[in-house]
Amino acid sequence: MKTIKQVIQIGVILASCSSLIGCGLRSYSQDNIPVSPSVSATNPQDFKGKRVSVIVMDDRDSNTFGTKVGNYGKGGRIAPSNDITSAIKNSLNTSLSAAGAKVVSPSNSTKNLEVKIRSIKYDAYRGLLHGGVTIETIMYARVKRGNQTLYERRYLTSEESAAAHALGGKSQQWNTDHINDSISKTLSKILNDRELRRLLIGG
Numbered sequence: 001m002k003t004i005k006q007v008i009q010i011g012v013i014l015a016s017c018s019s020l021i022g023c024g025l026r027s028y029s030q031d032n033i034p035v036s037p038s039v040s041a042t043n044p045q046d047f048k049g050k051r052v053s054v055i056v057m058d059d060r061d062s063n064t065f066g067t068k069v070g071n072y073g074k075g076g077r078i079a080p081s082n083d084i085t086s087a088i089k090n091s092l093n094t095s096l097s098a099a100g101a102k103v104v105s106p107s108n109s110t111k112n113l114e115v116k117i118r119s120i121k122y123d124a125y126r127g128l129l130h131g132g133v134t135i136e137t138i139m140y141a142r143v144k145r146g147n148q149t150l151y152e153r154r155y156l157t158s159e160e161s162a163a164a165h166a167l168g169g170k171s172q173q174w175n176t177d178h179i180n181d182s183i184s185k186t187l188s189k190i191l192n193d194r195e196l197r198r199l200l201i202g203g
Contacts, residue, residue, distance in 0.1 A: 031172045032081035033065070037088060037184040039095040041191040048100035050201040055106055055114045056089040065179060066122030068170075069131055078122050078175055088115065092187060101201075108146040111200050115190065116140040118154075122179065124170075133170055134160045137182040141190045143199045151199045157186045 041047070068075035092115070093103045106112045119138040125131050135158070142152035159182065161170075170178075190196065 030076045031068070031078045031175050033078060033172075033176045033179055034082055035080045035084050035087040035180065035183065037091045037180050037187055039091045039184060039187040039191060041095050041099050041188070045100065046197055046201055047096055050101050051104050051110050052096055052101045052200060053104050053106040053110050053112045054089055054092045054096070055112055056085045056092070057114070057116045058085050059116050059118050060120065065120055066124065069124040069126045075124075078179075084117060084120075088117065088183070088187065091184075092191070095191065110145075111150075111202075112144045113190075113196075113200055114142050114144055115187075120179065120183065122175070130162060132160055132162050133178075134158065135178055135182045137186040139186050139190065141193075141196060143196060151196055153193065153196065155186050155189045155193075157182050157189070 064077045064079040067077050092113070096103055104110055117139055119136065121134075121136045123134045123136070125134075137157045139155050140152065141155060143150045159178075161178070
């Protein structure tokens with residue numbers, strides 16, 4: 001007959017095994033991330049009454065962001081669950097409209113803000129005891145009037161966070177929040193670039 005101590009030990013072992021199996025399965029399942037960035041513009045009064053058009057292009061090498069860490073090498077993929085260009089354009093348009101700008105369709109007579117998504121990468125790695133996740137977003141933005149480029153610049157956001165590799169990395173909610181945060185910070189850098197703003201809303 002098993003003692004109470006033995007029963008408790010067996011329960012702990014079973015719970016640990018269940019947790020490891022669950023984490024192992026999560027390591028190899030795909031995370032579908034809804035892209036919904038939040039863009040903030042400082043000095044919103046600068047845009048009041050200004051006609052602005054936004055064009056967003058996706059120039060990434062792959063539609064996935066990266067992969068999680070599995071128990072034996074690479075894990076499941078992390079990919080967007082919606083159209084990235086539409087999500088980013090909607091966020092920019094919403095932010096500009098909230099700042100008082102008049103968002104219009106692109107034309108040769110208006111200043112056009114072109115945003116090119118060059119890279120959104122999720123890089124997970126594992127060490128002997130712990131691992132980590134680096135999320136990097138790169139975008140190019142330029143102000144154009146017709147075929148003339150008035151301004152162009154590269155924008156980068158890169159952040160690293162620790163993760164316990166034995167648990168298969170971060171949760172899907174963590175991945176969703178931090179990928180969107182990286183995109184949001186990059187877009188905010190664009191809208192708050194003083195020279196870009198000056199040329200975009202100037203005469």
